[in-house]
Amino acid sequence: MVPLSWYMVLSMVVFAIGVFGFLARRNIIIMFMSIELMLNAVNINLIALSHYLQDMRGQILAFFVIAVAAAEAAIGLAIVIALFRNKATAHVDEIKEMQG
């Protein structure tokens, strides 16, 4: 039997890789893919806990996470297309209209 903590460590490692990709990459599409990576790490954790605690609520929560991830990908990529139409760039350090 694989211990539960192995799954949790795996999920945390994937989450940290996603955080790194989101903070460090220049391309906005890869930043969105890092968000998907983080959501997947959370899903691994939820399903592992649901299996080991013998409770189905974790899997239902993971189902909702998948639905929200699909909505987020659609909206995010629509924003990327609108941005590319206006600026013709996918690099986040060239987008500085709002002086943020």
Next chain:
Amino acid sequence: MIPQLFFIYFAFAITGLSLLVVTRKNPVHSVLWMLLLFFHIASLYLFLNAEFMAAMQVIVYAGGILVLFLFVVLLMNLRDELRIGKYIGAGPTGFTFAAALLVVVIMSLRSFVAAPPGIYSIDLIKSETHAKILGKLMYTEFLYPFEITSLILLVAIIGAIVLAKRRLKT
């Protein structure tokens, strides 16, 4: 022994593939590595007796979201992407932050205490089948969140059309 070996293979494959996803220069390569990553995660779900979630992972992520990503990557002309550096100036700061987050969260794992187990044991799931139990719960106890999810998807459809359509000349 065999389950541990399986898990170790999948853990190393998932970690390596996610590193490949965030470090490739070409976004198309990133998307294709991510496809392999999602299949590995789906096999991990099978390993956890969650076959409906594994099917969802393959259908929604690999079949839907990644195709969307691939479409957008191919629609945009990213030729100069290959010449310019792939990390922004604050890249090392991001790496430090992610590493610190990993260390802190793994250290906090030692104080994790598992709750007492619930009623959905492996034998019950095997006798009832996984999709049936999940569907029963979803349409009784979690009916409100389920309906709200449909609203979220409706908002996503409308929002994507409004954001991505070309503005009409008036």
